[in-house]
Amino acid sequence: MVRRLKSIEDTAAKNAASIDVSKIVKGVIDEVRANGDAAVRQYSQQFDQWSPPSFKLSQQQIDEIIASVDPQIIADIKEVQLNVRRFAEAQKESLREFELEIQPGVFLGQKNNPIAKVGCYIPGGRYPLLASAHMTILTAKVAGVPHVIACTPPIAGQLPAASISAMHLAGADEILILGGVQAIAAMAVGTETVAKVDFLAGPGNAFVAEAKRQMFGQCGIDLFAGPTEVLVVADEHADPYMCAVDLLSQCEHGPDTPAQLITNSEKVGQETIRCIDELLKVLPTAPVASVSWKALGEVIIGDSMDEVYQIADEYASEHVQILTQNPREALTKMTNYGAIFLGKNTCVSYGDKVCAPSSFFSETTSD
Template sequence: MPQHLKTAAGPPVATGFSTNVPNIVENVIERIRSEGDSAVRQFSETFDKWSPASFKLSKAEIEAVVAQVPKQTIEDIKEVQGNIRTFARAQRESIRDFELEIRPGVHLGQKNIPIDTVGCYIPGGRYPLLASAHMTILTAKVAGVQHVIACTPPIAGKIPAATVAAMHLAGADEIFILGGVQAVAAMAVGTDTIRKVDFIAGPGNAFVAEAKRQLFGSIGIDLFAGPTEVLIVADEYADPFMCATDLLSQAEHGPDTPAVLITTSEDVGRKTIALVDRLLESLSTAALASVSWKAFGEVIVVDSLDEAYALADDYASEHVQILTQHPREALEKMRNYGALFLGEKTCVSYGDKV
């Protein structure tokens, strides 16, 4: 019988303030549809305090921005993108065209045709999220997309140089410093300065997700991305400090991130809780991570690893990390997860993105 050492408190009690996200998004989309670039500029000024002479970066501007990025960061981006490009090519090669004669004279076939024009949204409200550039722009180019438009918001009124470097090195054909609904809507409907795309990929906040929902049908989308999730399965051999660190590495993404530990060891569970509390005293992202941990953090003790795998499958988490003596066993025992990270040193922060 599972024993809960820590349960999720649930989201904070509403304060009475509510934002009608669908109505706000609908208004932005319709204004941009009817007024084009002038509406894009107005909403960028309103939401991001951002109104440059041109939202699109010229080739010279991109080169100047990339030149500001430390050499080590550039080398890291290139290494990461090399890994992702290699894997994406292997994925593409696994999706094969074929034709067969299913009955005499009846020929059926499958042909995979790259989309002509794709818009990639690279979020950056709290932190520069370089990984989204790798995951969307680079994979689109590997798939054979001819033209990729990439948008990312300013951060604190400045161009996020490392993000621009990642976008450029991933192969973006056009880069716009433009965020939020105004970016998604502009790419989806097209304006005088922003080409209409056929498909939009990339995560974002609730407003971006709602914009993709409302625009789906007139364009294609990848998915409706919600808060990130992490679940760790650990046995008595797991390092509680690693469990605590890896839980917080995802909890810091936002105030609504589920972070769950399922373990066969009560000692590992209790030590992990204590270490999370201690780390939150000094973690630079504690303001966000502590809210997620309190509201959505869980630590559950079970009797066996088979019970742990079954319970983890019930959660069906986006990211599942296996910190056990024989981590590859989870490949056979589990089936409901977005991505599976086997063994130590597979923290989602780099296992997922590097």
């Protein structure tokens, strides 16, 4: 029998924003379509208080910014991007071209043609998500895309140096310090100074996601992205503190992050809740993570691990972490997930940001 130690708040599903996101986004896109650079500058000033002489960084500016970044951060970026490149190259190799004669005189085939021009959006907001540069820009270049335009917003009026470094090292051909709907609209419809792209990739807030949705059909997009998701499967041997940390490491992404722990052990469930409560007293990301956990966090107890796996498969979460004595068992017990992370040394944040498989140019299940 399934028991719930913590459930989603009844009000969580009703807390839709009162702001008409669709209407606001349409207005910005229409203005950019009609007035080009002038509209982009107007909205950048309005939303980000940002109106430099040029949104596009020169090579000299990029060099100076990279020189200002801690060498260890640059080394870390390069190491991660090496992993991403290797995995992306292996993925590309698996998509082989072929031609066959299925009937006498009837030839069919498959050919991989890179997209000519791609626009990549690298979010800023509360925390710079420079890993998005690896996931979008670098994978596009591995795929053979000849020209990548990359946009990222300023953060509190400052240049996001680490993100810019990652964007350059990933291979961006143009880097624009430009955020929000105005960045998506500029790349999607084209302006006097921003070339129109054929494809948009990268995550963002509700406004960015809606802008991509509205541009779908006029240019390609990677996917309709929603909030990140995390689901931890744990048995009675799991460390509750580790369960708590790994759940909160995704909850900090935003106030609308679903997070579930599914276990066969009531003790692990109760201790995980206790650890989360303690961590939320000290974590610097608690103001965001606590909102998600309170509204969208769940702790579910199954009678057996078979039942636990069944429940987890029903959720079909974006990220599934397996904290059990035999983690590889999940590969035969589960089929519904975006990415699966096996064992205590494969937290979702490490797998997403360092190991390499998580990419917006890949729908491949990875472990």
